[in-house]
Amino acid sequence: MHKKLKSLSVFFPLYNEESNVIPLVEKALEEIPHLANEYEIILINDGSTDATLKIALEIAEKNERIKVVSQENRGYGGALKTGFYTAKYEWVFYSDGDLQFELGEIQKLIEHTEENDLIIGYRKSRAEGFKRELITWLLKIWNKVFFDFPGFIKDTDCAFKLIKKEVLNKVMPLQSNGGLISTELLLKAYNSGFKFAQVPVTHKKRLYGNSTGDSLAVIKKAVKETVQLLNLFPKRKKFLMLNFAWFVVLLLLFPVALSINYMQNDEYTHYRMVAQFLNLDFTLDPYLGSTTHELVESLIGKIILCRITFLTLLLHCLKFVSVLCLGFFLPG
Known part of the structure; x- marks a missing residue:
């Protein structure tokens, strides 16, 4: 019934x-x-x-x-x-x-x-x-x-x-x-x-x-x-604003990072960065190689406390995008 x-x-x-x-x-x-x-x-x-x-x-x-x-x-x-x-x-x-x-x-x-x-x-x-x-x-x-x-x-x-x-x-x-x-x-x-x-x-x-x-x-x-x-939903709004602000900072630093001359033969460092990204480990890993642009390096060091290579910056940009996209597939 x-x-x-x-x-x-x-x-x-x-x-x-x-x-x-x-x-x-x-x-x-x-x-x-x-x-x-x-x-x-x-x-x-x-x-x-x-x-x-x-x-x-x-x-x-x-x-x-x-x-x-x-x-x-x-x-x-x-x-x-x-x-x-x-x-x-x-x-x-x-x-x-x-x-x-x-x-x-x-x-x-x-x-x-x-x-x-x-x-x-x-x-x-x-x-x-x-x-x-x-x-x-x-x-x-x-x-x-x-x-x-x-x-x-x-x-x-x-x-x-x-x-x-x-x-x-x-x-x-x-x-x-x-x-x-x-x-x-x-x-x-x-x-x-x-x-x-x-x-x-x-x-x-x-x-x-x-x-x-x-x-x-x-x-x-x-x-x-x-x-x-x-x-x-103020907490969610704050979260989005902070992430958007960080993304804008990365975009502003992007052309600066392109001008950095990093060691071309340090392949191990970059392979490690890619491996970290694929494992969803987005820990900022500062590049330890030498550079010729001391003034640019100094500026970046003051802003984010480390020297960033083009690849590192790119990986962090991908992090932001992947968090937004992959977040849909994670449990609510």
């Missing part, structure tokens, strides 16, 4: 989904009554310019469990935040209004509610093709580099999540109004010690309307929001 929740709020953010609203609600009314004793279905109209709002209101007039909330266009994150605030029951589920997910699979998430606070779906395969796969992969790297996002989360922006209202009350207010809303939500929940479960879900191609998730405007907004969200 399937597990059933005491109460469940379900909401869908909608933007120009006039062709999807009716089949979406029909599918929700087919599935949701079997999942919870008490439930509500909330349609969030995010400033649609088509007939989405009109159709949603007509549907709500016929069923008291359906609620419509309409707002000026605030973006995907803004629509989700409205849904989080409006939802009143113990558990909150949301998905997009484009019918790319099977609502019947909510039951798979409910089975994990006994010991977890957030049950998040991850797409076994994305239906939109390579471009969206690439954006998803880049988002994971972006989140890891800038926010040290937990690496165990498989699909950050999968719009198939079941969350305790208690979690939402804890992590709100949320700042993001765009594509980083899931990053902010999950990172705050993780830092607060809430428990996660992940479940594979089916993803289908959109039948009607157009997706805006991969538009240039959305990507630009995500970059801007990254800077704003870093203010919520």
Whole structure:
């Protein structure tokens, strides 16, 4: 016998989904009554310019469990935040209004509610093709580099999540109004010690309307929001600033290092440096050979307390880049 929740709020953010609203609600009314004793279905109209709002209101007039909330266009994150605030029951589920997910699979998430606070779906395969796969992969790297996002989360922006209202009350207010809303939500929940479960879900191609998730405007907004969200995580911001400052110093010293005349026959020293790098040992190893540029050497010695060869400097530049890139593959 399937597990059933005491109460469940379900909401869908909608933007120009006039062709999807009716089949979406029909599918929700087919599935949701079997999942919870008490439930509500909330349609969030995010400033649609088509007939989405009109159709949603007509549907709500016929069923008291359906609620419509309409707002000026605030973006995907803004629509989700409205849904989080409006939802009143113990558990909150949301998905997009484009019918790319099977609502019947909510039951798979409910089975994990006994010991977890957030049950998040991850797409076994994305239906939109390579471009969206690439954006998803880049988002994971972006989140890891800038926010040290937990690496165990498989699909950050999968719009198939079941969350305790208690979690939402804890992590709100949320700042993001765009594509980083899931990053902010999950990172705050993780830092607060809430428990996660992940479940594979089916993803289908959109039948009607157009997706805006991969538009240039959305990507630009995500970059801007990254800077704003870093203010919520001062330790991470400080870490990034220190590493960036060190990288700038290396770049400024790069042309100076090129002018240093080091011993060409000291191959052992450079082989050792390469070996250290390959073993992820980035200890600064000062070059002990002689040089003809005494003035340049003196300047470098005062700045970094040792003489640096071109190879040493190059290895440290590679260190910075590798820490950013390899950090994605390390545990969160």
